[in-house]
Amino acid sequence: MEFSPSVIGQMLFTGALMGSIYGAVAMGFSLIFGVAKIINFAHAGVVLWVMYGVLVAVRSGVAHPYVAGLVAIPLCYVIGHGVQRTLMARVSAMSDDMQIIYTFGLLLVLTYMAQFFFGPDVHFLPSSGLAVEFGGVVLQVETIIAGALALGSALALHAFLSRTWLGKAIRASADNRRGATLMGLDVVRLSRVAMALSFALAALAGTILVTVTTFYPLRGLELAVLAFVIVVLGGMDNVFASFVAGVLIGMFEALGTLLFSPSIAHMAIYAMIFAVLLVRPQGLFRRRATK
């Protein structure tokens, strides 16, 4: 195979766009870890169910994927709020290990419920076939829209967290939960908002994933591990860094796939994260935590 600049550019672009979707998944995971101190592996299960939901809506001719997404996002926001009130209400008080077990349990339930109802088969939506070319790089329209939406959501979330009072309050309670409580912030309510936002992000990620990739029930487990890996790379509770780490992982994956094979790329990613965990558990982008 020839590795012309345009082929490499093609892979890097596609990788970055895919990576930005991973980033969107990881941001939700990271947000809820930071604010509510919940390690929510089930996050990927929500993404999976949104994918199937959109699929059903499209297959039954009810709506275009993007329209379905527009419904799914607010719906998931509300569901997330409810989940934090019920299923997750006691989770943040548990030890790390218990949380991991609990949310992994929920992930298994969500993943295999999907398999039970939709079967183990691989699904995908037909693409529009439209593509854009510039400088020898050909990109599917869906991929570009997906990347743009993911990037947009990252910027919007970033703006929300850094510009609005509520966003700052969410960051504050992630930064110092006890301090936030003592100065009168309602940490429980902020956790609910964070969970709701995290669900909304999952809905967005699910919608755009449907439009660009194939999927199957076990995708839930894969995404969970992948999101964890990305979030570790970004430094666990740093939301925007998670997005950047997602893009990096996407490019890394694409390049590895080009040079070797998808599974070698994945092996390299896991080996890299393994090294990161051992050497810099605080993530790539942060100075050693002071405590």
Next chain:
Amino acid sequence: MKSALGLSIVVFSLAAASVPFWGSGYTINLLTQIFLFGFLASAWNFMALTGLVSLGHAAFFGVGGYTAAWLYLTWGANLVLGALVGAALAMFLAFVVYWTAFRSGLRGIYFSGLTLVLAEALRFAAINTPALGRSQGLELVSLHLPPFLLYGLSVTLLVLTVAGTLWLLRSPLGYRLQAVRENEDAAEALGVHTFRVKLAATLLSAGLVAIGGALHAVLLRFVEPESDFGLSLSLNLLLGTFLGGTGTALGPPIGIAVLFGLREGIARLGELFALGSSGIYALQQVLYGAMLMLVVVALPDGLVTRARRWWIEWRRASARPGSAGFQAGAQVASMAGLEAAAPGTARATSAVPSAQLASDSPAARPRAGGASAPASAYLEVIDVSRHFRGLAALSNVSFDLRRGEILGLIGPNGAGKTTMFNAISGIFPAQIGEVRFKGERLSGLAPHQVCQRGVARTFQIVQPFAGLTVLENALIGALSRYARIAEAREAALAALVQVDLHAKRDLPAASLTLQDRKMLEFARSLATGPELILLDEVMAGLTASEQSQIADKILEIRDTGVSFLLVEHAMRAVMRLSDRIVVLDHGQVIASGLPSEIARDPGVISVYLGRSLAQTPVDRAA
């Protein structure tokens, strides 16, 4: 209790041995799987004993399976040999990974995440290795084994690990493992080499799981990336162990048996409704997930622990008319080695510990060191400085403590008292200067080494090993100087007698009141046979009368030849107890001397009350 367990193991073995005579092929196959997974969960449990949760034991399982299969296919190697080589490889891998992980202090999500990622990396490595058959895996088609061999092997391994766990739980290593699980810092302070203990448990666990992996490969006649390195195997072991009860001997196999039972039940139901294998599998996994959640919420200790608690309560309820006090009375009498220290009142038995502790010649103690050091140089703190992020927590602190002395270390909040404590006990070594005990440098030693040199400490916030009994708590301290359980138990009992906790020795530490917990901290440190005890705010949170009881106890123990360094805010107690007092402020020694001198020292008063008050004459009070 013990013999009952032994008996049930024998009964189980006999029953298991009879199955081949009447069981169908299906039964044998199912039982083989249950026993094999029971064995695997028990092996996983060895690691869980230290409180570490692994999401990636599939890594070791797969290494074992793949090694055995590959060696058999390429070299025709004996499968037993293959399993052992696999175990060795897995242990090597575990050593490298966990050594680094423990060194860098990974905990919680980072540790679990590391194990998870390890298994995933290996899974993709297997997929990418042509010699290992890529995603197809390796098939052991030509394999012919005598009937019932695998069944027999799984039964044997299961019985051996369960018996091994039972033995381990009562061994010095087992107690240390449990101490690490309950509270790593406290364990370290009581002389447990926590790093080595954790590594031992993980290596043992990894090696056994690898053997199980090899057996599984032979049972299924293939190895394959997803089933050998996949997440679901790790989750299976985790769920079985948690369901049955982590840290118990019987929990893991019982949990696995329940799981397999449910799984088969669903399979039958699924067949009834013609769901197809994919649907049935999905339902089984949904059930697993739901069980994981349920166990966390409703049954965090597991079935076995829960059942045991009911059993104890039921017995207590039925035995109530007799002795209302301590339900453990009946068990106590059966405990070996107790009679020696059991006599009724504390007064009569206090001779036992004092004889041990007061033995004046240091050479007579199990740990000799610096026997010739002059009496004046006992604990010496020489020019110790310590900075945190540019802030001086301690600067040029020097003081010494004489043999048999009670030295008070006081100062306002943030003066550096706790930092000083940590510098002595090895948690944060001094950056400049040094700490010497009996002429020997303590600086640079780990906390467990400091403890083994005769300097014990208590914690400001009491940190009992909550899941263990009072006696076991003290026992862990005693194990720092006695290799044999019987000896250690005697020393532990003596320490409990000394602090009047003897009667509560079989209660769980979690059930004690705050005062008793403080006493237990005391007893634990006494059990290490200390020559010097560092007491960190032992009075905090106690009422005046409780404080004075503790103070009496300190004086009593001092009379047996133990020295004390007190960090304390309860000023009345410090003034009463201390022979001398050292005052710290902003990381510097601002005064030292007799309590009466300190109370009049204008510098000290101005630190506490401000300059204007320091100038008004104190004697007016008299």
Next chain:
Amino acid sequence: MSTTLSPILSVERLRVKYDLFEAVFDVSFEVWPGEAVCLLGSNGAGKTTSLRAILGALPIAGGRVCFLGDDTSGKSPGAMTMRGMIYVPEGRELFPSLTVLENLELGAITREARARTRASLELACELFPILAERRMQLAGTLSGGQQQMLAIARGLMGLPRLLMLDEPSLGLAPVVVEQVYAALGRIVRSGTPIILVEQHVHQALELCQRGYVLEGGRTVQQGSTAELAGSDRLRSAYLGVN
């Protein structure tokens, strides 16, 4: 005005249980409008525990707390803060990875306070000019004294009707303590009622009009600060000698 006739805060026979032990057995005190009151006593006397229980951050086991005429039992710290009880905690409890400005903005917790953010910011920066200089810096990178100033300023942003200050001089060098207390003096003179918990008795007595001495979880003495300054009881509470 009715508020001048009744205390801002009255605490009667407060009891607080903390994990296993009772840290506060019997603490009573009052704060009247415009008044600065200090709670004195050595570490472990129950001062911080009392404040946190009054704020609603710890459950009250007995006794009665009235704030602005209402019984506060069962209220959360959020609800108390909304009513104007602002707590500046021991150890500052800032948000280290947020900027100084963001920390201040978050202090404006009620709708009313948020509407007046700009004016409050000006006031805070006038009181502590260093904060204006450092406003884009992360709070975690400030020195200890600056962090304490930020914590107090953050409290003021909430337009307190009662400001509860817990050990504002903890771990600070004497020069910095002087600066912090100079600012506190201005706050008191502006008429904001204050409860001050302090180990450095000298500063506390100079700042406040009245004080209470706590020992072993009980109020053992009360009086004007002038009376307390000469009191042997106070001396023995700190130094443990009679």
